[in-house]
Amino acid sequence: MTLLEIDLKKLEHNYSSLRKRLNHHSKMIGVIKANAYGSLSGPIAEKLVDLGVEALAVAYAQEAVELREYGIKIPLMVFYPQVESFREIIHHKIEPVLYSKRTWEKFKQALRVEKKSTYPIHIKYNTGLNRVGFHLNEADWIMEQLKDSSFNLKSIYSHLAQTEAPKPNEKTENQISLFKQIMDKHSQASSQKPDFHLLNTSGVFNYPEYHLDWVRIGLGLYGFANHPEWNKTLQPIAQLKTKITQIHQITLGETVGYNCGWKAPKNTRIAVLPIGHADGFSRQYGHGKGWVLINGQKAHIVGNVCMDMLMVDIGDIPCNEGSEVVILGSGIRADELAENAGTISYELLTALGNRIPRVLKS
Ligand SMILES: *Cc1c(COP(=O)(O)O)cnc(C)c1O
Numbered sequence: 001m002t003l004l005e006i007d008l009k010k011l012e013h014n015y016s017s018l019r020k021r022l023n024h025h026s027k028m029i030g031v032i033k034a035n036a037y038g039s040l041s042g043p044i045a046e047k048l049v050d051l052g053v054e055a056l057a058v059a060y061a062q063e064a065v066e067l068r069e070y071g072i073k074i075p076l077m078v079f080y081p082q083v084e085s086f087r088e089i090i091h092h093k094i095e096p097v098l099y100s101k102r103t104w105e106k107f108k109q110a111l112r113v114e115k116k117s118t119y120p121i122h123i124k125y126n127t128g129l130n131r132v133g134f135h136l137n138e139a140d141w142i143m144e145q146l147k148d149s150s151f152n153l154k155s156i157y158s159h160l161a162q163t164e165a166p167k168p169n170e171k172t173e174n175q176i177s178l179f180k181q182i183m184d185k186h187s188q189a190s191s192q193k194p195d196f197h198l199l200n201t202s203g204v205f206n207y208p209e210y211h212l213d214w215v216r217i218g219l220g221l222y223g224f225a226n227h228p229e230w231n232k233t234l235q236p237i238a239q240l241k242t243k244i245t246q247i248h249q250i251t252l253g254e255t256v257g258y259n260c261g262w263k264a265p266k267n268t269r270i271a272v273l274p275i276g277h278a279d280g281f282s283r284q285y286g287h288g289k290g291w292v293l294i295n296g297q298k299a300h301i302v303g304n305v306c307m308d309m310l311m312v313d314i315g316d317i318p319c320n321e322g323s324e325v326v327i328l329g330s331g332i333r334a335d336e337l338a339e340n341a342g343t344i345s346y347e348l349l350t351a352l353g354n355r356i357p358r359v360l361k362s
Contacts, residue, residue, distance in 0.1 A: 001242065001243065001274060001357075002241070002273075002274055002275045002327075002356050002357075003240070003242070003356065003357055003359050004038075004039070004238055004239070004240050004352060004356050004357070004359070005238065005239040005240075005329075005358075005359050005361055006040055006043070006044070006237055006238055006359065006360050007235075007237050007238075007239070007361045007362075008044075008047050008237075008360060009362060010235040011044065011221060011237045012047070012051060014220060014221050014222070014223055014234045014235060014237065015048065015051045015221060016051075017233045017234060018204065018220050018221070018234075021205070021208070021233075022204065022215060023208070025213070026211040026213060026214060026215055027054040027195075027213065027214050028053050028054055028214070028215055028217055029055045029056065029057050029077060029214055029215065029217070030048040030053040030055070030057070030218075030221060031056075031058075031200075031216055031217060031218030031221075032044055032045055032048070032057070032058060032063075032067075032218070033057065033058040033059040033060075033063060033079070034059065034063075034350040035063075035350070035354075037218060037219065037221075037346070037349045038238070038280075038350045038352040039222065039237065039358065040358045040360070041058075041066070042066075042067065042070040042072075043360055044221075045067050045072045049073075049074055053074070054074070054075075054214075055075040055076070055077060055214075056072065056074060056075070056076050057076070057077040057078070057079055057216060058077075058078055059078070059079050060082070060085070061078050061081050061082070061085035061089050061096075062085070063078075064076045064078050064092065064094040065088060065092050065094070068092045068094065075095055075120070075154075076094045076095060077094075077095045077096075077097060077122060078094055078096050078097060079097050079124075080097070080099075080132060081096040081103070083106040083107075086106055086107050087110050087114060089110075090110060090114045091114075095120045095121060095154065096121055096122070097121070097122045097123070097124045097157075098121055098122070098124070099123075099124040099126075099132040099134060100132070100133075101134075101138070101141070104142075107121065107151075108149075108150065108151075111150045112150075116150065118150060118151075118152045119150060119151060120152045120154045121151045121152065121153060122153075122154055122155045122156070122157065123156045123157075123194070124156075124157055125139075125156065125157070125158045125178075125179065126158070127158040127160075127175040127176075127178040128171065128174060128175045128178065129158075129159050129161045129175075131159070133158065133159075136178060136181060139182060140185075143185070143186070143189045146191070146192060152192070153192045155195040155197060155213070155214060156182065156195075156196055157196065157197040157198060157216075158175065158178075158182070158198055159200070160172055160175050160198060160203055161175065163201075163202040163203035163206055163207065164202035164225075164226035167207075176198070176207075176210060179196075179198055183196050195212075195213035195214055196212045196213050196214075197212050197213060197214035197216060198210050198212060199211065199212075199216065200215075200217065200219070201217050201218060201219045201220035201224075201225050201226070202219075202225060202226045202230070203215070204220065205227065205230040206227075219346065220234060222236065222237050222238065222349065223235050223236035223237050223238075224236065224333075224334065226335075226345075236329070236333065238328060238334075238349065239326070239328060239329030239330070240327040240328040240329065240356070241324060241325065241326055241329065242273050242275055242325045242327060243322050243323065243324055243325060244271045244272070244273065244294075244319060244322060244323050245272045245273060245309070245321070246272045246321055247269055247270065247271050247272070247314070247319075247320070247321050248269065248272070249267070249269055250264045250268050250269065250270050251264065251267050252264055252265065252266050252267050256270055256302050256311050257302070257303030257304050257311055258303070258304045259304060260303075261286065261287065261302070261304040262287070262302035262303035262311075269314045269315065269316070270313060270314065271294070271299065271311065271312050271325075272309055272310075273292065273310050273311070273312060273325055273327075274308070275308075275309070275327065275356070276305055276306045276307045276308040276309050276310055277305050277306070277307055278307045278308055279308075279352065279353045279356055280350075280351030280353045280356075281305060281310065281327070281351075281352075282305065282351065283304060283305045284341040284343060285301055285305055285310075285341050286301055286302075286303060286304045286305040287301070287302075287304070288301065288302065289340055289341040290305075290337055290340070292312055292325050292326060292327050292332070293329075293331045293332055294312075294314060294317050294319045294323060294324075294325050295317055295318055295319055295323070296331065297317045299313060299314045299315075299317060299325075300313055312325075334348045334349055
């Protein structure tokens with residue numbers, strides 16, 4: 001059967017390796033959105049807290065509520081809270097990021113309804129990614145609001161669009177220079193003294209001069225850093241394994257799978273594996289774009305990936321029904337497989353569905 005094995009020792013290795021890289025005064029926000037990048041957010045959060053991470057972050061409120069219910073007590077940041085979840089955020093002592101006038105007003109209202117004051121919040125500025133965030137020209141409005149406010153402003157941040165791109169990079173430099181203006185404005189005017197942060201995993205490697213007060217690390221904790229040299233300092237924590245369900249002898253000219261997606265160019269053997277696009281192993285890995293390792297040898301996926309299964313060409317690789325198959329792990333990197341199929345490790349990892357049992361190794 002298909003299993004995703006999560007190695008907490010490797011998580012520990014990645015944490016220490018990243019921690020050593022940080023400027024001494026910089027603190028770490030461990031990003032564990034999307035089930036800790038497709039792994040298992042509860043135990044990962046627990047382990048990171050043990051290791052000494054200062055705060056954790058997720059994308060949406062529900063993810064943070066689940067972590068509180070799991071017993072996670074350290075500061076929990078929500079990057080993209082939706083206004084409908086504001087009261088629940090308050091009930092669970094979760095820290096929202098406010099990114100627009102609408103979220104600002106609505107959160108203020110929610111605090112009034114819940115009769116709370118000096119509630120911890122974070123502010124996100126848009127410096128060019130053009131996803132969410134206040135604009136520089138709203139800084140004066142924000143500072144005016146902060147004079148008389150129920151908010152305890154903990155941090156101000158922005159997010160860069162391409163931290164892994166080689167330096168010098170004009171887009172990133174423009175974003176950084178805008179953020180510096182934002183930092184100056186807030187440092188001068190505000191009576192509250194917020195912390196500042198800018199960098200994700202690749203940024204930590206590429207822009208050590210901007211570690212600032214905090215860094216927000218996701219992918220790196222799970223073993224990837226978007227660059228061959230940086231990757232060497234980390235170890236992928238997840239191994240995806242399965243076993244061959246059935247083997248067929250196929251003769252030249254026979255087809256395999258839906259829509260006759262593959263036609264055998266010679267006599268061969270096909271192994272059927274119990275994982276499909278319903279498990280997040282999407283159709284983009286079909287037609288030879290993806291492969292697995294059997295007995296240390298590459299077997300390419302043939303034809304279309306089905307909902308629950310996929311087929312690989314095993315030629316004369318020594319194996320039987322029931323033999324072990326490595327889908328991700330030693331010898332197969334999520335970033336390489338993803339790139340070959342036109343996507344990125346983030347998508348491959350976070351797509352892995354909850355039909356695949358997670359097993360912890362520590
Ligand atoms: C997901 C996310 C991160 C983490 O990025 P990685 O590249 O995985 O380290 C950091 N900041 C924000 C705002 C994010 O949404």
